[in-house]
Amino acid sequence: MKPFVFSADSHVREPNSLFYDALPASLRPHAVRAVKEGDAIVTRNDHKVIFKLRLGANPDFGGVTRLGIHDLAGRLIDMEKDGIDAEIAFPSLGLWLYAIDDPEAELGQCEVYNNWNDQYFSGHLNRFVRCGVLPVRNLEHTQQEMRRIAAKGFTAAMLPSITPAGIPKYNDPAWDPVFALAGELGLVFVLHTGTGAETVIAERGPGAAVINYSLQMNDGINAIMYMVSSGLLDRNPKTQIAVIECGASWLAALAERMDEVYVAHDIFVRPKLSMMPSEIIKRQVTVSFQHDRACIMARSVTGTRALMWASDYPHAEGTFPRSKSVIAGLFEGIDITEQEKVDILGGNAARLFRFAIPVQHPETVAA
Numbered sequence: 001m002k003p004f005v006f007s008a009d010s011h012v013r014e015p016n017s018l019f020y021d022a023l024p025a026s027l028r029p030h031a032v033r034a035v036k037e038g039d040a041i042v043t044r045n046d047h048k049v050i051f052k053l054r055l056g057a058n059p060d061f062g063g064v065t066r067l068g069i070h071d072l073a074g075r076l077i078d079m080e081k082d083g084i085d086a087e088i089a090f091p092s093l094g095l096w097l098y099a100i101d102d103p104e105a106e107l108g109q110c111e112v113y114n115n116w117n118d119q120y121f122s123g124h125l126n127r128f129v130r131c132g133v134l135p136v137r138n139l140e141h142t143q144q145e146m147r148r149i150a151a152k153g154f155t156a157a158m159l160p161s162i163t164p165a166g167i168p169k170y171n172d173p174a175w176d177p178v179f180a181l182a183g184e185l186g187l188v189f190v191l192h193t194g195t196g197a198e199t200v201i202a203e204r205g206p207g208a209a210v211i212n213y214s215l216q217m218n219d220g221i222n223a224i225m226y227m228v229s230s231g232l233l234d235r236n237p238k239t240q241i242a243v244i245e246c247g248a249s250w251l252a253a254l255a256e257r258m259d260e261v262y263v264a265h266d267i268f269v270r271p272k273l274s275m276m277p278s279e280i281i282k283r284q285v286t287v288s289f290q291h292d293r294a295c296i297m298a299r300s301v302t303g304t305r306a307l308m309w310a311s312d313y314p315h316a317e318g319t320f321p322r323s324k325s326v327i328a329g330l331f332e333g334i335d336i337t338e339q340e341k342v343d344i345l346g347g348n349a350a351r352l353f354r355f356a357i358p359v360q361h362p363e364t365v366a367a
């Protein structure tokens with residue numbers, strides 16, 4: 001029987017004028033939108049250019065012409081073709097909201113996105129997990145928006161994977177009330193790679209394409225390192241973190257490295273934690289991956305619970321339309337039980353995001 005497959009990383013494309021049309025006139029100059037300039041797509045507001053993607057000879061790079069990027073009916077067709085039963089979907093334009101410096105404009109655009117997302121997927125909650133975007137320029141706004149979307153039934157919400165300049169870093173106790181509230185509301189914090197970064201283009205010289213995407217692993221490594229070592233996750237044990245599109249096998253390496261120094265440098269270690277860093281990771285951290293088989297081999301360190309497969313539809317680095325063959329090769333040569341396989345392909349994500357697994361997949365439900 002085909003296992004239940006949940007993609008823990010995919011993207012929707014908001015209408016280009018979503019933010020501009022919905023914001024009050026006073027905040028419109030901050031509205032994020034994309035404009036075509038020559039062979040490039042420029043994401044910007046009136047104040048700054050946020051991201052420039054040169055398409056050159058490949059106008060379909062990044063899946064911008066895929067059936068399902070704008071259109072939900074088309075998306076369901078592509079999911080069928082690719083063998084994906086359910087997804088959590090992240091934004092496109094909304095990935096750049098952390099570039100907005102003005103706290104009111106940031107809050108306004110997060111509200112607009114979250115309302116749009118809620119409406120877009122309503123009626124299809126048997127296939128999609130809704131994920132909000134949270135403002136971070138004012139942590140009171142963060143909590144206000146968390147309460148608002150949790151009341152709508154959201155189980156996931158994004159925080160930046162890199163804290164932008166001027167925002168408390170993830171080892172700062174200023175985050176405690178926010179993390180405590182997430183545990184209370186059952187809202188999983190999603191850290192998608194590249195979010196909060198001033199630029200995802202760190203290098204333009206030889207190797208740049210491989211360097212820039214590989215470097216994005218560091219977003220996840222740094223965020224989890226800061227949250228675990230500072231005691232932020234230890235003090236808020238019900239808070240769950242999902243790191244998306246940073247790969248996954250680094251999590252085992254990070255857990256072992258932090259355990260090592262936690263003991264070896266114990267005279268310098270502040271604060272003391274109630275358990276080892278690797279145990280906090282096992283309890284509270286989940287990671288998504290497309291091709292990273294090493295994370296499956298290292299699962300005794302992180303726990304199988306930490307691993308979620310994802311397609312990253314419709315992006316160029318994603319697995320569409322080859323997800324079935326990618327999944328078929330995922331566990332090849334690895335000693336693993338059938339139960340662990342169904343957990344990695346869908347069960348772990350469904351339980352994390354409190355998504356009801358369809359009854360025709362009893363083997364996934366059972367775990």
Ligand code: MN
Binds near residue numbers: 192312
């Ligand atoms: Mn992605």
